Each structure stands twice: as C-alpha cells, then as structure tokens.
Amino acid sequence: MTRKLIVELVGTFFLVLTIGQVVIDPGAGTLAPLAIGGVLMAMIFAGGHISGAHYNPAVTLAVFLRRRATAAELGGYWGAQIVGAALATAVVRSLKNVAAVTPLDPPTGAAFLAEFLFTFALVYVVLNVATARGNEGNSHYGLAIAFTVVAGAYAVGGISGGAFNPAVAIGLVLLGIVPGGSLWIYLAANLLAGAAAALLFNALDLGDDKPTSATAEEQRGLRPPGEPA
Amino acid sequence: MTRKLIVELVGTFFLVLTIGQVVIDPGAGTLAPLAIGGVLMAMIFAGGHISGAHYNPAVTLAVFLRRRATAAELGGYWGAQIVGAALATAVVRSLKNVAAVTPLDPPTGAAFLAEFLFTFALVYVVLNVATARGNEGNSHYGLAIAFTVVAGAYAVGGISGGAFNPAVAIGLVLLGIVPGGSLWIYLAANLLAGAAAALLFNALDLGDDKPTSATAEEQRGLRPPGEPA
Amino acid sequence: MTRKLIVELVGTFFLVLTIGQVVIDPGAGTLAPLAIGGVLMAMIFAGGHISGAHYNPAVTLAVFLRRRATAAELGGYWGAQIVGAALATAVVRSLKNVAAVTPLDPPTGAAFLAEFLFTFALVYVVLNVATARGNEGNSHYGLAIAFTVVAGAYAVGGISGGAFNPAVAIGLVLLGIVPGGSLWIYLAANLLAGAAAALLFNALDLGDDKPTSATAEEQRGLRPPGEPA
Amino acid sequence: MTRKLIVELVGTFFLVLTIGQVVIDPGAGTLAPLAIGGVLMAMIFAGGHISGAHYNPAVTLAVFLRRRATAAELGGYWGAQIVGAALATAVVRSLKNVAAVTPLDPPTGAAFLAEFLFTFALVYVVLNVATARGNEGNSHYGLAIAFTVVAGAYAVGGISGGAFNPAVAIGLVLLGIVPGGSLWIYLAANLLAGAAAALLFNALDLGDDKPTSATAEEQRGLRPPGEPA
Numbered sequence: 014m015t016r017k018l019i020v021e022l023v024g025t026f027f028l029v030l031t032i033g034q035v036v037i038d039p040g041a042g043t044l045a046p047l048a049i050g051g052v053l054m055a056m057i058f059a060g061g062h063i064s065g066a067h068y069n070p071a072v073t074l075a076v077f078l079r080r081r082a083t084a085a086e087l088g089g090y091w092g093a094q095i096v097g098a099a100l101a102t103a104v105v106r107s108l109k110n111v112a113a114v115t116p117l118d119p120p121t122g123a124a125f126l127a128e129f130l131f132t133f134a135l136v137y138v139v140l141n142v143a144t145a146r147g148n149e150g151n152s153h154y155g156l157a158i159a160f161t162v163v164a165g166a167y168a169v170g171g172i173s174g175g176a177f178n179p180a181v182a183i184g185l186v187l188l189g190i191v192p193g194g195s196l197w198i199y200l201a202a203n204l205l206a207g208a209a210a211a212l213l214f215n216a217l218d219l220g221d222d223k224p225t226s227a228t229a230e231e232q233r234g235l236r237p238p239g240e241p242a
Numbered sequence: 243m244t245r246k247l248i249v250e251l252v253g254t255f256f257l258v259l260t261i262g263q264v265v266i267d268p269g270a271g272t273l274a275p276l277a278i279g280g281v282l283m284a285m286i287f288a289g290g291h292i293s294g295a296h297y298n299p300a301v302t303l304a305v306f307l308r309r310r311a312t313a314a315e316l317g318g319y320w321g322a323q324i325v326g327a328a329l330a331t332a333v334v335r336s337l338k339n340v341a342a343v344t345p346l347d348p349p350t351g352a353a354f355l356a357e358f359l360f361t362f363a364l365v366y367v368v369l370n371v372a373t374a375r376g377n378e379g380n381s382h383y384g385l386a387i388a389f390t391v392v393a394g395a396y397a398v399g400g401i402s403g404g405a406f407n408p409a410v411a412i413g414l415v416l417l418g419i420v421p422g423g424s425l426w427i428y429l430a431a432n433l434l435a436g437a438a439a440a441l442l443f444n445a446l447d448l449g450d451d452k453p454t455s456a457t458a459e460e461q462r463g464l465r466p467p468g469e470p471a
Numbered sequence: 472m473t474r475k476l477i478v479e480l481v482g483t484f485f486l487v488l489t490i491g492q493v494v495i496d497p498g499a500g501t502l503a504p505l506a507i508g509g510v511l512m513a514m515i516f517a518g519g520h521i522s523g524a525h526y527n528p529a530v531t532l533a534v535f536l537r538r539r540a541t542a543a544e545l546g547g548y549w550g551a552q553i554v555g556a557a558l559a560t561a562v563v564r565s566l567k568n569v570a571a572v573t574p575l576d577p578p579t580g581a582a583f584l585a586e587f588l589f590t591f592a593l594v595y596v597v598l599n600v601a602t603a604r605g606n607e608g609n610s611h612y613g614l615a616i617a618f619t620v621v622a623g624a625y626a627v628g629g630i631s632g633g634a635f636n637p638a639v640a641i642g643l644v645l646l647g648i649v650p651g652g653s654l655w656i657y658l659a660a661n662l663l664a665g666a667a668a669a670l671l672f673n674a675l676d677l678g679d680d681k682p683t684s685a686t687a688e689e690q691r692g693l694r695p696p697g698e699p700a
Numbered sequence: 701m702t703r704k705l706i707v708e709l710v711g712t713f714f715l716v717l718t719i720g721q722v723v724i725d726p727g728a729g730t731l732a733p734l735a736i737g738g739v740l741m742a743m744i745f746a747g748g749h750i751s752g753a754h755y756n757p758a759v760t761l762a763v764f765l766r767r768r769a770t771a772a773e774l775g776g777y778w779g780a781q782i783v784g785a786a787l788a789t790a791v792v793r794s795l796k797n798v799a800a801v802t803p804l805d806p807p808t809g810a811a812f813l814a815e816f817l818f819t820f821a822l823v824y825v826v827l828n829v830a831t832a833r834g835n836e837g838n839s840h841y842g843l844a845i846a847f848t849v850v851a852g853a854y855a856v857g858g859i860s861g862g863a864f865n866p867a868v869a870i871g872l873v874l875l876g877i878v879p880g881g882s883l884w885i886y887l888a889a890n891l892l893a894g895a896a897a898a899l900l901f902n903a904l905d906l907g908d909d910k911p912t913s914a915t916a917e918e919q920r921g922l923r924p925p926g927e928p929a
Contacts, residue, residue, distance in 0.1 A: 015904075016904040016906065019900075020904075020906075030817065031851050031852075031854075034854075034855035034856060035854050035855055040854075041730070042730060043270070043272075044273075044730055044731075044733075044854060046273075047734070047850070048853075049851070050280075050847075051847035051848070051850045051851040051854075052821070052847070052851035052852075052855075054843065055847050055848040055851065056821075056825070058828075058829050058835075058838075058841070058843070059824060059825040059829055059844060060828065062828070062832055062835050062908070104813070104817070107810075107813070108813070108814065108856070108859065123336075123337055127337065130259065130333070134281070134284070134285075137252065137288060138284045138288040141287075141291070142287050147291025147292070148287075148291050151381045152381035152610050152838045152840040153381040153382070153384060153385070153610075154287070155840060155843070156283065156287070156384070156385065156843065157287035157288060157384065158284070160280035160284050161284040163277065163280045164260050164280040164281035164284065165260075166277075167270040167273060167274070167280075168259065168264055168277060168281075169263060172337065217244070219249075221291070272499070272502055273502070275502075279509075352565075355562070355566070356566065359485075363514075366481065366517060367514070367516070367517040370516075370518065370520070370521075371516050376521070377516075380516075381839050382610040382611070382614070383516070385516070385614065386512060386516035387513070389508075389509035389510070390509070390510065390513040392506065392509045393506045393507070393509040393510035393513065396489075396493050396498075396499035396502060396503070397488065397492035397493055397499075397506060397510075398492060400497055401566065446473070446474040446477060447474070450520070501728070501729060501730075501731055502731075504731075504735075505734070508738075581795055584791070584795070588714075588717065588791070592739070592742070595710065595746060596742045596746040599745075599747065600745050600746055605749025605750070606745075606749050609745075609839045611745050611840070611842060611843070614745070614842070614843065615741060615745035615746060615842065616742070618737075618739070618741050618742050621734070621735065621738045622718050622735045622739035623718075624735075625718075625721075625722050625727075625732070625734070625735035625738075626717065626718045626728075626735060627721060627795070629726055630795065671706075677703065677707075679749070
C-alpha cells in the first residue's frame with residue numbers, strides 16, 4: 014500500500030506541476046494540452062503496474078465502484094492525490110508569478126456540463142482500456158487516457174479550464190486559476206461523472222466479467238462469430 | 243447487441259462533440275485536427291473490444307462487405323452512429339453560438355475527390371489494422387486510424403472540411419458548418435470510398451484469410467521467406 | 472507479389488498526396504510535418520503485414536542489403552513507389568494551384584548533408600524496429616519510423632525540404648517544389664544513406680541474426696546478464 | 701560492448717543534432733519540443749534491444765544504481781554519449797550560424813530545481829517502463845520516455861532550456877546556448893536527480909524484483925487480488 018500511495022503522489026505531483034507551469038504566463042500557449050497529456054501519459058505508463066495510475070479521485074471512485082479497489086484504497090488514493098497536487102502548487106509558486114494570474118470565471122451551468130461530459134469520457138476510457146478483460150496486456154492504455162484529456166482541453170478548456178479531475182481542480186484553486194467559490198462545480202461534476210461512467214460500465218458488463226460473452230477477437234471482428242481460434 | 247450499439251453511440255457522440263467544439267469559434271485553431279484525432283483514438287481503444295469501434299457508417303459498410311458484420315449490425319450501427327452525432331450537436335448548440343457560424347461552400351468536384359480519397363485511406367487502414375490476421379493483438383490500431391484522420395484534416399480540410407464519415411457530415415450540417423444542400427457529396431463520397439476500400443481489401447486478400455499465404459513474419463521481413471519460425 | 476506492389480503504391484500515393492497538400496499554400500503551416508508523419512505512420516501500420524511498408528526506395532535498398540528482400544522485389548518496389556508518387560502529384564495538381572509554387576533552392580552541400588543524415592537515421596530506425604529479432608511483434612514500429620521523419624522535417628526542412636526518400640523527391644520535383652536540377656542531390660544522398668545504414672546494421676549484427684548474442688531482455692536491462700528467463 | 705557503445709553514440713548524436721537544429725534560429729518555434737521528443741522516441745525504440753537506449757548519463761547512472769549496468773558500462777556509455785553529443789554540435793555548426801546565438805542566462809536556483817525535478821521524472825519513468833518486471837514486453841516505453849521530455853520542455857524550458865541530460869547540457873554549452881559557467885548546474889542537478897530516482901525505485905522495489913509481490917495484473921486492477929489468472 015505504501016508504494017501505491019507514493020506512486021499516486023508522484024504522478025499527481027508531476028501532472029499538476031506541468032499544468033501550473035504551462036498554463037500560467039509565460040506558458041506553452043496553444044500547445045499546453047499536449048504537454049499536459051504528455052506527462053499524464055508518461056506517468057500512467059510508469060505507474061500503472063504498481064498503483065493502476067489513477068492520479069484522479071474521480072478515476073479512483075470509478076475503480077472502486079467497478080470493484081477493483083477497496084474502500085481503504087479509495088481513501089488513501091484520494092489523500093495521496095490531493096497531497097501531490099498541493100505540493101506541486103508550492104513548486105509552481107516558487108517558479109511563477111502566481112500573484113499575476115487572472116482567475117477564470119467559469120459559467121456554472123456550462124462549466125458543470127463541460128466537466129461532467131469529458132470526465133465521463135475520461136473514466137469510460139480508463140475503465141475500458143485498463144480494467145476490461147478484452148484489453149488485457151495492451152500497450153495503448155496511457156495513450157488513450159492522455160488523449161482524452163488533450164481532446165477535452167481543446168474542446169472545453171475555454172469554458173471550465175479543463176480539469177476533469179478533483180485533485181487538479183484543487184490545484185487550480187490553490188494557484189488562483191479557478192476561484193475557490195467555483196470549486197464545488199468541479200468536485201460535483203467530476204465525481205458524478207466518474208460514478209455515472211462506472212455504473213454504465215458495470216450495467217453493460219463492458220469488462221466482460223461474465224463468462225458467457227463472446228471472445229474479444231470475435232468482437233473486434235478478427236474472427237467470424239463462433240469460429241474457433 | 244445492445245451494448246455494441248451503446249458503445250457506438252457513445253463514441254460517435256464524443257467524436258462529434260469534440261469536432262463541434264474545436265471547429266466553431268472560439269475553437270482550437272490549427273490544433274483542431276489533433277483534438278479530433280485524439281478523441282477518436284481514445285474512443286477506438288476504449289470501444290474496440292466491444293463493438294469494433296467504427297463510429298462511422300462508411301467503416302461499418304466496409305466491415306459488412308468484408309463479412310465481419312451482419313446486415314442487422316449494419317443497420318443498428320448506422321442508427322446508433324447518427325443518433326450519437328445528433329445528440330452531440332444539441333450539446334454543442336448549448337455551449338457555442340452556432341448562429342454565428344459561417345458555412346463552408348464546398349466545391350462539388352474537389353470536395354467529392356477529397357472526401358473519397360481520405361475516406362478510402364481511412365477504411366483501408368481500419369480493415370488492415372483491425373481485421374487482418376497479420377495484425378492480430380496489436381496495440382497500434384487506434385493510433386493508425388486516428389492519424390489518418392489527422393493527416394486528412396490537414397491535407398484537405400480546407401476543401402471539404404474533412405468529414406470522411408457520413409455521421410460526422412450529418413453533424414456538420416446540423417451545426418450549420420456544411421450546407422444541407424451539400425450533404426449528398428459527403429454521403430456518396432464516403433460510402434463509395436468505404437465500399438471501394440473493402441472490395442480492394444477482399445480482392446487482394448489483405449486479411450490473409452486464405453491459408454496458403456506466407457506468414458506475417460515473412461511478409462514483414464522478420465524472417466527470410468520459407469525459413470521456419 | 473502483386474498485392475505487395477499495390478500496397479507499396481497505395482502507401483506512397485497517400486504519403487506524397489499529403490505532402491503536396493500540406494506543403495503547398497494554403498497548407499498546414501508549422502504543423503505540416505505532423506500531418507506527413509501521421510499518414511506515414513498509418514500506412515506503415517496498415518501495410519506492414521503485407522509488403523513491409525517501405526514506401527521509400529532508400530528503405531527498400533537497405534532491406535535488400537540486409538537480405539530481407541530479393542532483387543526482383545527491389546525493382547518492383549521501386550517502380551510501385553515511383554508510380555504511386557507520380558499519381559499523387561496528379562491529384563495535387565487538380566486540387567492546388569501548383570503554378571504558383573515558389574521552388575526551393577537547396578544549397579548543394581548542406582542539402583546533401585541534411586538528406587544524408589536524416590535518411591540514415593530513418594533507415595537505421597526502420598531496420599531496427601521492423602527487422603531485428605529483439606523487436607519482433609512490437610506495436611511501435613510505425614510510431615518510431617514516422618517520428619524520425621517528423622523530427623527530420625523540423626530539423627532540416629528549411630535546408631532541403633526534408634524528403635529523406637527518393638520517391639518523395641521525385642514527387643517534389645513534379646510539383647515544382649524542388650527544381651529538377653537538384654534531384655540528383657536527393658537520389659544520391661538518400662540511397663547512399665540507406666546503404667550506409669544497412670552496412671552498419673549488418674556489420675554490428677543489430678538484427679541479432681547470430682545465435683550467440685545475449686537475449687533481448689538481457690540487453691534491455693530487464694534481466695541481469697546470464698540469469699535465466 | 702562495441703555495438704552497445706555505437707548505438708549509444710548514434711542515438712545521442714541524433715538527439716543533440718535535432719536539438720541544435722530546432723532550437724537555433726530559424727528553428728521549429730513552439731513545436732521544437734515535439735521534434736526533440738520525436739527523435740528521442742525513435743532512437744529509443746530503435747536502440748533499446750541493443751544498449752537499453754539511454755542516450756543520457758543520468759539514465760545510465762540510475763540503471764547502474766538499479767544494478768542493471770556494470771561499472772564498465774557506466775564509463776563506456778558516458779564516453780559514447782558525450783562523443784555523440786560533441787559530434788552533433790560540429791554538424792550543427794556547419795548548418796547554422798552558431799555565432800548569432802544569444803545564450804540563456806539560467807537563474808541558478810530555479811534552473812537547478814527545474815532540471816532536478818524533470819530529470820527525476822524522466823529517470824523514474826525510464827526505470828519503470830524499461831526495467832520493471834510488470835512492464836516486460838511492452839511497446840510503449842519510448843512513448844512514455846519521450847513525452848516526459850516533451851512535457852518538461854514546455855513546463856520549464858523557459859527557465860533552464862530543458863536539458864534533463866548532462867550530454868545534452870554539454871552540447872548546449874558547445875553551441876553557445878548555455879554559458880559554460882552554468883554547466884555545473886545541469887551536471888549536478890541531472891546526476892543527483894538520476895540517483896534520487898534510482899534510490900526511490902530500489903527502496904520501494906518498483907521493479908518487483910522480490911518474488912512475494914502481487915502480480916502485475918492484480919496491481920493494474922485487471923483481476924481482483926488473489927484470483928487466479
């Protein structure tokens with residue numbers, strides 16, 4: 014458990030460190046989402062074999078609801094992720110002029126919708142690429158997860174800032190990018206979206222946990238239904 | 243079948259949602275194709291093990307002609323893809339000022355040629371990376387498919403908008419980006435290109451369905467022809 | 472053999488089509504290399520299981536020198552690649568105002584050096600990721616090859632245009648991007664670089680053809696030298 | 701050993717060649733990190749099966765501390781990496797007007813922190829994706845490593861230039877991009893970060909060398925703890 018929590022802390026630290034550095038002026042401009050997706054991909058591929066590489070309380074909630082994490086892990090991961098995010102904002106404060114940041118003023122309804130939809134997409138992708146039997150042993154899970162965040166950042170970053178992650182949202186508040194009074198929008202939208210994606214995933218048995226489903230190769234069209242391997 | 247259709251609906255929904263958000267002002271500018279390719283890659287890796295992850299009626303037509311989908315699946319997938327695209331345009335309407343969109347005026351001949359060629363490339367890539375025996379179990383299929391769309395968007399996006407997908411074209415019409423009177427260009431070019439790619443794929447047996455062909459390793463040059471594994 | 476040649480023709484066609492479309496005004500600007508690398512990656516992953524996915528006479532020469540292609544394949548592939556490139560330039564002529572292209576004036580010495588170095592890198596990467604025993608069955612070969620071209624285009628595109636491929640160079644001449652009088656620079660530099668990379672690869676046995684070498688896992692550091700699997 | 705050193709020399713040569721070409725005016729502008737990450741990814745996938753593809757003295761130090769390289773390899777790799785970097789700067793001098801470069805003036809404390817943090821991230825990612833049992837046989841290690849560098853370049857490139865690699869730092873000094881008097885910052889920060897990442901990796905047994913740990917599939921959540929494969 015200790016090493017899982019350290020891996021979650023390290024990954025969330027570098028995610029929020031990169032976000033702060035590339036978003037606050039002078040940052041990476043229009044390429045900021047690529048830098049954010051890049052470090053997320055790297056940390057997912059690095060830490061997946063130890064902790065599952067969540068780095069996101071909404072993902073941990075969904076993995077718990079999908080019965081691949083215990084209640085103790087849910088609490089521990091949330092703590093490690095928030096500590097990692099907070100430590101990262103301290104480093105950003107030492108490297109950037111955080112006092113000069115102009116905070117976003119996210120419109121409540123639109124920001125909630127934007128955060129809900131792309132967090133749903135993110136968690137739906139995570140559960141499918143990292144916990145479904147039909148995708149065991151793949152080398153693409155980090156790419157798929159990271160590029161969901163890249164796409165979401167370009168699609169709705171202008172509305173909500175594009176957190177899709179309560180730990181990131183807390184980091185954005187600590188850096189003055191999101192006003193504290195708007196934090197509840199992110200916490201609610203992200204956690205609800207994570208739960209909704211997990212419930213859909215479980216209801217449709219997208220993890221293929223039930224033994225009667227067709228083989229993954231049949232489903233991907235690599236083999237006509239019913240033909241032996 | 244139900245879960246396949248929901249996976250097709252979800253994937254096409256997020257594809258068209260991202261397209262609308264990054265194309266309509268203020269959008270992602272010159273990086274819009276990367277966001278579109280990113281969400282397509284993510285949804286392909288997420289849904290491939292359930293539905294094959296088509297998200298495109300031209301792909302479903304080709305998979306049907308390649309005898310890896312039934313006629314019932316062809317109809318169901320088309321319906322789910324169009325419903326997903328239409329739902330996405332409703333969300334975009336709530337987040338963007340769609341009334342201010344200046345529609346494209348695609349030149350018929352050039353737009354037909356552009357859509358035909360890159361949809362052909364797209365379907366040719368899909369059939370090879372996702373349904374050929376020589377590529378079973380790979381982790382790159384989503385990358386290959388998504389970057390065909392990225393390349394096509396940069397190459398001919400200025401001519402046709404770069405749909406390469408009838409469900410996307412319907413979404414572009416619903417958002418006022420493409421005039422309704424031009425929709426037939428996309429439907430015809432995309433479906434003809436999908437059929438043409440499938441017929442070439444079948445005629446050349448690129449799926450290696452016939453047992454007499456050389457092994458994939460010989461063909462990739464990993465082993466001299468005829469040498470045992 | 473027929474289907475190998477058609478796959479080479481199709482891949483080189485879409486590579487040169489994309490190059491012409493994104494380089495000639497209005498093109499993809501600073502993102503042109505990403506579009507070119509994207510379509511190359513897609514065509515490599517699509518065609519690798521059939522033809523080896525060379526799409527480049529310098530690569531075919533190197534694969535021949537590495538004894539993974541016959542002399543008949545060398546000639547056939549070169550023909551298919553050049554025909555594919557020429558057909559693509561005809562399509563670009565119908566979609567772009569080729570008459571308005573301002574040709575490059577590549578400086579002989581610097582262009583030769585630039586083309587030699589990055590074609591060497593390209594062929595060195597191809598031979599290692601696609602023909603070495605230590606890399607059998609990987610899902611990254613198209614990524615590695617494509618990003619060598621992306622990097623080379625950014626690194627020396629301002630000097631030589633960044634062909635690294637005689638078929639592409641012929642396409643650039645047919646489109647008026649490179650003057651015909653400079654074609655020899657590309658043909659000589661690219662083919663010499665391909666031969667040099669193959670000779671180095673063979674001399675060092677980078678393909679691990681000799682049975683006495685250590686295992687790939689030992690070499691990658693996954694296992695201490697000499698420890699059993 | 702000879703071929704390992706040549707592979708290290710070739711990889712570091714092309715890495716530093718690309719850096720010099722895309723950073724010195726006229727370079728690749730805001731896309732320079734993508735070109736640098738691209739060539740690093742390509743060289744890692746190409747050379748990993750021979751030398752482990754370090755191309756970075758801080759990585760070699762960490763692999764030595766993780767007991768996957770001998771002391772002789774440590775010395776040899778460092779020499780090959782520095783020679784490769786120096787040769788690359790000679791080529792850049794022949795292609796670019798190096799005399800016109802305006803050197804960075806990295807602030808000591810901030811540059812040290814920036815170089816330490818992202819070199820730590822880089823080495824942490826390398827050790828996990830390329831030397832841990834839970835990641836054996838993956839096809840993503842080059843992607844993960846390269847995108848750590850891409851993210852770091854966008855995040856702190858404005859502070860330190862973004863070397864994360866003593867051989868690159870030496871190359872930057874030889875090209876006049878970093879003043880010689882600042883070289884010690886890079887050497888110290890990079891090597892200390894490499895050692896720190898290796899010590900953390902060893903202390904937590906992230907390589908899963910001890911036989912009692914849970915299986916990788918359990919850890920990634922692909923299987924409930926204790927359930928048989």
